[in-house]
Every structure is written in C-alpha cells, then in structure tokens.
Amino acid sequence: MRRTTVITLVVALVVGVAGVALMPRLARLGPQTTGDPDLAAAARAAVRDPSGHRGLAVALVENGRIRTAGLGDRDRTGRPVEPDTSFEIGSVTKVLTGMLLADQTAAGVVRPDDRLGATWPTITGPARDVTLAELTSHRAGLPRLAPGSVLGWARLLWANFSGGNPYAGQGVDTISGAANRITPDDGRGEVHYSNVGPSLLGHALAAKAGVGYAELLRARLLQPLDMRDTVIATSTDDLPADRAHGGRAANRPLDPWWGVGYAPAGVGPWSTAQDLGRLAAATLAGTAPGADATTARFREDDDTRVGYGWFTTRHGDHEIVWHNGATSGFRSYIGLERATGRAVVVLGNTDREVEPIGLRLLGVPETEAGAAAAGTSVWIGAGLAVAFTFLGGLSLLGTVRRRELDRVTVSAASVWAFAYLGLAHRMGDWSVVPVWLWPLGAALSAAGVAVAATRWRALPVLDARVPWRRLLSVAGSMLAAVLAVAAVSD
Template sequence: MKSPATDPVSTYLPRLAGSPIGGVTLEELASHRGAVPPFPPPTMARGLWGLLTNTDQLSGDQLDWVLDQAAAMPLFGGRGTVQYSNLGATLLGWALASAAEQPDWQTYVTTRLLTPLAMTHTRFAATRDQIPPDAPRGRLVGGRQAVQGVSPVYQPAGSSTWTTPEDIARYAQAILRGTAPGLPALDPRFAGEQAASPGDPRIGYHWFTLTVAGRTVQWHNGATAGYTSMLVIDRLAGRAVFVVGNSTRPVDPVAIRLLTGVADGPGSTDVPMPVIALAATTVALILIAGAGFAAYRARTRLQLVRATAGALLGLSLWRVAGPWDHAPGLLWILVAAATAANVMLGIARVRSRPWHRPRLAALSWAGAVLALAAAGLVLSMGLH
C-alpha cells in the first residue's frame, strides 16, 4: 500500500486521531517541519536523568504509551519550520509500517531496504540480547563507558541501530548507482532553518543538502550516548564517505573534509566543552577549594573528617563528569595530590585534639556522612 505524503499521520496511527500531532502530514514528519516536540515530556525528563547517571532511559517506553503521549501534546512552535524531532521520525516510521501492513517498523525496513541491498549485518536492538556481542563500547565526555541503549519504539529515529561499514557501503553504493529504495528522499524540497550551518542547507525527506566549496552534497548524521556517525554523499562526483566514532565528539567535519577537502559543513572542528562538563568542573572545584580551606581551618578531628568527605565528593564529581576529552587527566591527579597533602597536614595538626565540640557533634557527623554518601553515589554513577 502506498502512503501519500500529504496524508495526516493519524490515517495510519488512529490513536492520534483528533490531536494536533495527528494532523501533521507524513511529508512534514519526514522533513521535520511538523512542529512535533523532540520527545514526550516524561521521556525528556528521564533522558536528562540518564545523561547524569549514564543509564538507558528509552528502553521502558512502549508504542501505545508513546502514541497516547503524542496525542495529548501540543505542537512545538509553528508548522513549516525545520525543527528536528526524534518523536516525529518515530511516528513516521511506525506510520509507514502500518501503511505497508507490516507488524512493526523493523519488519518494514528489513523488507523495504535491508533485504534488497543485502545489508545482512544491520539490526535494531529492542532488548539487550539483540546487541551484537562484538559491538564496540561508546565513551562519554569524561572517558566513561556509555550504557548501550535499546528501544522497542524509537528505532525509526535511530535509537539502537547497529550496523557495519560494509552494510553502509552497500547502501551508499546503491544511492550512487541510483538503485536504492526511496532514492527521491535525498532530493532537496524545503528551505532549511539551520543558521549555524554554512553553505545552503536544504532538506528533503530526512536528508539534508549542503553546498560546500561549490559542491552539492547530501548528508545525515546521528548521535546516541557514546556514539556519533555521519554519511555524506556527492552524487555528481560518485563519491561517499561514512565516518563513525565511539565517543560523543561529532564526526561531521571529518566526513565533510574527507569528501570535499574543505573543513566546512555541519558541526565544527572546534568542539566546545560540553555544558555539563563545565558545570561539573565549576561545582567540583568549588567543593574541593571549600573543603581544602575547611581542612586547613579544622580544629577538631571530626571537622577534618567532614572536610575530607567534601573534598572526596568534589574529586569524585570532577573525575566522573569532568571534561577529560579536552583537559589532561594529569590535572585531576595534581589536584587530588594537593588535596591529599592538605588532609595529611590537617591530620598532623588535629591528632592530639578532641574528636568534636560537645554541642556540634551531631551536625559534624551528619555533614561527614552526607558528603561521603554523595561521593559514593557520584562514583557509582560513573562506574556504570
């Protein structure tokens, strides 16, 4: 069954009937012009927690729940403006599967794309046992190993796609030969609204078009926790480049430069330090400095214990969430060594002094226990 691009998505996903998102057309979803929010609000909140704790927050969402959430959501801004939406891509994938009378999106895309192109190593993990056993592990900003996400719902948005360079090469070659299913999706149809991107970005059905040094290329990138990727294609020159990385650093500029010889395009070669890493560093250094001063001023043993616990909290936070793909790890070692030296000097000063002041014992013990518990929590989050 062919699904006209102008059909509203509720035609194929009846649970969305009568809702603002249900009236968005398939074409608007495919071009990210439907004003669909990025994710349902509860998923957004859990996603933020997942970033902080390095845990998978998408695996629990089920299709009916996502559809009910979407049916209750208002549009996010005005239709007609490009605003990238993973929820929109998800709804489109399931709508296309429904239109093709397939039981799920994975069956649909396997029948439509993977089997015709012999992409036998590409899979979509709905559960952890579907992750390839030899899959490389991703890394987060601080060098931590990223949790490998899975999802039974968000697969059309690329939440848990596993593939190989060989399979992507088959796909790119089919595009260059003009034999890939859905080839018209690459054709630019609408003006893009990406002010940060140079050249002349435009969008087709999920594919972006960019002019770099007089050459017109089509591209799409991807990013999940600990992984980034970029496929860029110059159909006129008959060339394509695919770059994938197991870190959070974008590979877009690398792919653009490999294809065109120009360091230009989406993203930037000068990757800014992530906001979370900056915030964590600021908080951690304040904790470490404050604890160091408290250790220097300690007049009882318990005051020193509390200061040491605060320093451990700061050091733990900095180690787990600091910008260690931008800054040398030696910096953390030096600060930790200076902190340890300060604590040792404090031990020498208070060794013959009482454990606590009589009226402040409970408060001092509570502060020390809370700081140690917080440090343990931060470290446990970093060891996921």
C-alpha cells in the same frame, strides 16, 4: 602559620605528582588496519588527532565502487575493527525512516501531506494534525524528547549519569502516549531538531502497514539493498555478537542503547560500514527504495536545507547530503556529494566526533570540515571536566577556613573533594581539556585536606544545636558522594 603553609604546599606537590600516574588516559586510535589499505591510509590521514578515538570503520563510494576499511580496536581487548564490525548508528537511522516515507509515498500507501492521526488512528491528541512530511523534516513543532513524569526524567538523568541505557523500557506506547499529550508549539513550520517526530513517523508508517517498524524497515529497505548486518536491538538479546564496544574518549565504557519507542529515531539500530556503503551507493545511483528522500525541500538556514530525514549543507564549494548520529558511546556519519558521485561512511566507537573525518574524505577543506563538528555535547563534557576537577578542592579549602567548624563537617567536605575528582575523571570530556588539569585538581584537594589536618585536634566532633540533624545531613552527603563515584566507575 608559615610551617602550615609549607606542609600544605609539600603535600599538594606530592599528590599532584602522584596524580600524574592516575590522570585520565584518553582512548587512542590503534595501529591495526583491515580492509582496503589505501582507504585505511586515507582515513588515518583524515584523523587530525588520534586521541579520543578507539576504532573506526569507513566506507568510500567512488564511481559506483564501494571500498571499506577498519582502523584500530573494536573494544578494550584489542580486537581489530573489520569492515563488517557492527556499530550503533544512532540518528543516522532517521534517514532510513525518511526513505521509508518516500518509499511508501511512491508505492501509493501514504502521501507526505497526510495527517499523523489519519495514518495512525491511535494518535487522538493535538499532534494528530501534523503531517508526515513535517515529522520527518523536524518541522512539526514537537520537542526533542517526549515529556514524561518526574520519575521518568529521574531515570533518564540517572542512566545518562551512570552510563546506562536511558531508553530501556520505552515502547511504542511511550511514544504514542506522549504524542497524545503534546501540543505542537509556535515553531511549527520551522526546522527544530526532534527525536519525537521521526519516531512517530516510523511507527505510523508501520501501523499503516500492519507490522512493526523493524519488520517494515527490513522488508522495504534493508532486504532490497542486501543490508543483512543492519539490525534493530529491542533487547540485549538482539545485540550483534561481534559488535564494537562503545565508550567515552576518556576510556570509560558505556552500555549500548536498545529499545522500541525511539527506534525510528536512532535508539537500538546497529549497522556496518559495508551495509551503509551499500545504502550510500544505491542512494547516489537513485536505485535505493525511497532515494528521493535526499531531495532538499525545506530551509533550515542560509547553508542548510532538509528533505525526508536527510540534511543538505554547503561547505564552501561542496554541497553535501548527510546525517550524523550520536549515542552515549558511538558516533556515526554518512555523507553524499552528487556533483562528484562520491559518498562516505564513518563509524566510531567513542564519543569523539567523526563528521570532520568524513568531510575530509569527501575533499572538504580542513577549515570547513573542522567547523562542522557538533559542539554542544563536547563543551558540556569539557565544562564537567574543569568544574568537577577543581570544585571539590576549592569547596574544601573554603570550608576549613570557617571559624565555626567541626570534624564531621570537615570529613564530609574531604570525601566530596575526592568524589568530585572521580566524577571529573570519568564524566569529563578530556579530548578537548588538557589532562594535566586533573593532577592540579588532585593537588588542590590534597592541600585542603592538609589544612584540615592542621586544625583537626582543635575541632569539636560535632558543633550543632541539633546534633542528629547535622549528622543526618552529613551522612546523606557522604552517601551521595560514594554513590556518585560508584555510578560512574567501571
């Protein structure tokens, strides 16, 4: 027994040390700088921890003047970020959709209190009675995502798991069809964030104009502001050629999102710091089409109100009008402060939050800016990192301690011990979890294998009353482990 313990400890130690060379390596903001050097220096100073970031594009508006800068790398080949490098902007698109509502209201085409069904007759279900203002302010009582079939949810989960595009193939009919099945819930009238509402709004305004959403946005907002580099990708052919490439903070590359159905809410739009700087400057000046969308009209909580797509939040002495965005491999933020006449845009090509950087550039104190970062997705990623790192090893050690055991079961448990390590490596958010935990997990899995090896000779090949059932179960388990790791590999 003593000899087994010593062997197990030695194996665990050796594998743990070797695991240091294989542990997750965070992306890190590179030293390259383009554009305005003073702004680049200020932006770099606002990045409290460069680990987890790869590249950033920044715009700062002061006294009507727009300055832009690029920091770090646009992809893993080391090409620098330029002020005109395209990034996915995600839910920042919701402010564009809100501004379309304000613009079409000013033009007399629609009114904020118009019903969805009257604006878009395709919607005939219970959701037809919600108003356009409710859709843009997240007060329509609609879910975050449209309910779908079991197969649809399985595709969505698999795409998120594998780093693919979860919205591929979802068109305007997906949104309209779902809306006809949705009944607004009891939360109608209260602010509950939704991607369905702004998507319905964007397509409803487009239907009223007799064009597609992308065409309406381009004609009413992008062209008047000379936002030539802002596009909506509805297929891979629409992706900007020199775009930034997105990924996780732990260096895993992820596919870009593109689609039609959720485009007004943030699936498919790409823009640059230069373009969004123009938007911010014109909005501050009140000259942008639909600039009135920034007016706070409805209360979310004691600190935050919402207008047409734009949120207004107080951070100490600063009142910021803002929105952020998050896709699988990008983060974005746009913030305006009327009292100072300043605005900021920050775009990043990993899933590390950029909102605190933008707030610091606006002069918000460190304590307030740090607390503003969205936390739910971060903690989910952190939980996956810790759980998967140790789950396989603990499970294997528990398995090999059983009295009734066979080699087939031990083999499957051993495969999963290292499959879980692979999942932790690629899916975990190591920007908030110490990366040295991963070698400890590898040591734990190795210890389980070492204990299993000491029992191997004494174990039967298969110990089951129905051998084929056990074999089928184990084969399925091992196949699932292989597929899981393959799905998250580069």
